Amino acid sequence: MEVICGKCNGTGIIYRHETCTVCGGTGKMNYGPCSNCNGTGSVYVQKTCDACHGTGKINATKKCPVCNGTGRIHHESGPVEWSTCSTCNGTGWI
Numbered sequence: 001m002e003v004i005c006g007k008c009n010g011t012g013i014i015y016r017h018e019t020c021t022v023c024g025g026t027g028k029m030n031y032g033p034c035s036n037c038n039g040t041g042s043v044y045v046q047k048t049c050d051a052c053h054g055t056g057k058i059n060a061t062k063k064c065p066v067c068n069g070t071g072r073i074h075h076e077s078g079p080v081e082w083s084t085c086s087t088c089n090g091t092g093w094i
């Protein structure tokens, strides 16, 4: 069946922070703050969703049992509280 991609919520686009390549993530240039990232060291980039290849829909057979269809895994302890479910690649479906 065809379902809305849970990773991008059907938009086909995902946003994520990436290290600014202009300043190498430092946020600084010789003359002051990096203008590309406004001194933050990271930039917000728009990418085509790799789970649905930008279509916003995926062919799924069933809800992911690992994350229970949420696409995210909750960690009680560890460096990150939430991570993308690797079983369904964040879509919530397999």
Ligand SMILES: [Zn+2]
Pocket (backbone or CB within 6 Å): 020, 021, 022, 023, 024, 025, 026, 027, 028, 034, 035, 036, 037, 038, 039, 040, 041, 042
């Ligand atoms: Zn920068």
Ligand SMILES: [Zn+2]
Pocket (backbone or CB within 6 Å): 005, 006, 007, 008, 009, 010, 011, 012, 013, 049, 050, 051, 052, 053, 054, 055, 056, 057
């Ligand atoms: Zn998607």
Ligand SMILES: [Zn+2]
Pocket (backbone or CB within 6 Å): 064, 065, 066, 067, 068, 069, 070, 071, 072, 085, 086, 087, 088, 089, 090, 091, 092, 093
């Ligand atoms: Zn999952």
